[in-house]
């Protein structure tokens with residue numbers, strides 16, 4: 730329907746409207762405009778929550794170890810994946826929470842439980858929460874600035890004071 734409308738004399742008005750939309754730059758307004766794009770009716774927004782266990786690896790490197798097939802050098806560390814306890818590789822979407830596994834090798838050494846979103850349209854999982862599994866206990870993993878008392882989700886300078894932050898483990902039931 731929209732494609733047909735753009736070919737009508739109304740197209741000038743539509744282009745003007747499109748420019749107005751692009752000009753709407755405030756974050757609040759942006760959120761309001763985007764909200765209808767991720768309604769439950771949009772199949773791209775459909776996801777299931779999953780709990781997965783394993784270790785996070787670089788997919789290219791891990792596949793080479795497992796199968797002997799070498800990715801090209803620039804692809805060795807391109808994609809992060811969870812190597813599940815069952816031996817499956819599940820690619821991880823690299824938002825800031827996913828990038829944490831790239832920036833901090835301590836996270837790649839942990840036995841993990843990840844709470845993830847699995848969107849219907851992609852095999853990649855979005856990491857929501859990270860737990861270390863150790864000695865039968867679970868510890869939620871994040872980063873903490875003692876000075877500002879704020880949580881962050883990847884290793885970097887503090888978003889507030891620009892000082893160093895620390896890896897935090899909190900035992901959960």
Ligand SMILES: [Zn+2]
Pocket residue numbers: 874875876877878887888889890891892
């Ligand atoms: Zn701080």
